[in-house]
Amino acid sequence: MKNDIILRTENIRKEFSGFVALKDINLEVSKGEFKAIIGPNGSGKTTLINILSGALKCTEGRVYLRGEDITGLSQHLIARKGMVRTDQYTQTFPNLTVYENLWIAAQSKSKLNLFKDYKSDRDIQKRVDEVLKLISLDHKPELIVSRCSYGEQRRVQIGMALLTDPDVLLMDEPTSGISPKEREDIINLLSRLSGEKTLVVVEHNVDVVLRLADEIVVLNEGKIIAEGEPDEVINMPVIKEIYVGGLAKWGV
Numbered sequence: 404m405k406n407d408i409i410l411r412t413e414n415i416r417k418e419f420s421g422f423v424a425l426k427d428i429n430l431e432v433s434k435g436e437f438k439a440i441i442g443p444n445g446s447g448k449t450t451l452i453n454i455l456s457g458a459l460k461c462t463e464g465r466v467y468l469r470g471e472d473i474t475g476l477s478q479h480l481i482a483r484k485g486m487v488r489t490d491q492y493t494q495t496f497p498n499l500t501v502y503e504n505l506w507i508a509a510q511s512k513s514k515l516n517l518f519k520d521y522k523s524d525r526d527i528q529k530r531v532d533e534v535l536k537l538i539s540l541d542h543k544p545e546l547i548v549s550r551c552s553y554g555e556q557r558r559v560q561i562g563m564a565l566l567t568d569p570d571v572l573l574m575d576e577p578t579s580g581i582s583p584k585e586r587e588d589i590i591n592l593l594s595r596l597s598g599e600k601t602l603v604v605v606e607h608n609v610d611v612v613l614r615l616a617d618e619i620v621v622l623n624e625g626k627i628i629a630e631g632e633p634d635e636v637i638n639m640p641v642i643k644e645i646y647v648g649g650l651a652k653w654g655v
């Protein structure tokens with residue numbers, strides 16, 4: 404699995420006015436892999452997603468996407484290169500319908516690639532319909548996004564990201580802040596995406612991680628303290644120590 408690396412970081416370090424939020428982060432994500440990132444509150448998970456997506460610049464280190472050095476590029480450029488972030492920070496158009504939001508996302512992709520990958524309106528429509536089904540909103544395409552539940556809005560955000568045909572999807576706590584029923588909907592969606600897309604997902608819900616992830620990376624105080632397959636990692640003494648030390652610390 405390790406021979407087809409799509410995303411790689413080399414010694415990422417991030418300081419905020421002298422405070423070291425991340426250090427020595429060496430990450431390797433294979434094509435099609437579901438990589439989960441877990442760790443206590445404040446361990447640097449969101450900072451890492453911010454650096455990968457281009458929302459933040461790292462202090463030191465490099466980020467490579469398909470072998471290309473993308474360190475320090477803007478979020479917009481990184482998205483164009485195929486790595487897209489989809490979480491509560493993703494913008495939707497709240498006054499437009501679910502369908503319109505998806506259509507706009509699909510069309511913007513088509514425009515970006517005008518000469519390479521031109522799509523007719525009919526192609527776009529077909530793709531939007533597929534994604535509507537995938538995010539289980541095909542029964543309410545005409546709903547105005549601001550009237551959608553949080554869980555539905557999150558699925559619209561994921562749908563919009565999917566319509567840009569990304570190679571890598573980055574998600575920061577996709578199941579947080581929504582009802583248990585809606586959380587299940589997101590988990591089902593993640594499960595459908597796994598295997599098809601490369602996913603890097605920050606998730607503190609251990610159940611989700613155990614069910615879906617191919618590999619887990621555990622951050623603690625800005626460093627990777629463990630990584631490997633879920634069963635392997637969850638049984639490591641260092642993890643048990645932290646978990647037993649207080650589940651609340653993990654936001655579980």
Ligand SMILES: Nc1ncnc2c1ncn2[C@@H]1O[C@H](COP(=O)(O)OP(=O)(O)O)[C@@H](O)[C@H]1O
Pocket residue numbers: 419422424442443444445446447448449450451
């Ligand atoms: N913009 C910032 N300025 C200063 N400190 C920050 C900033 N963003 C995050 N931090 C600090 O970096 C550490 C890691 O934060 P974060 O990545 O949000 O952790 P997590 O997502 O794992 O809870 C925390 O101590 C946090 O206070």
Ligand SMILES: [Mg+2]
Pocket residue numbers: 448449450
């Ligand atoms: Mg966070």
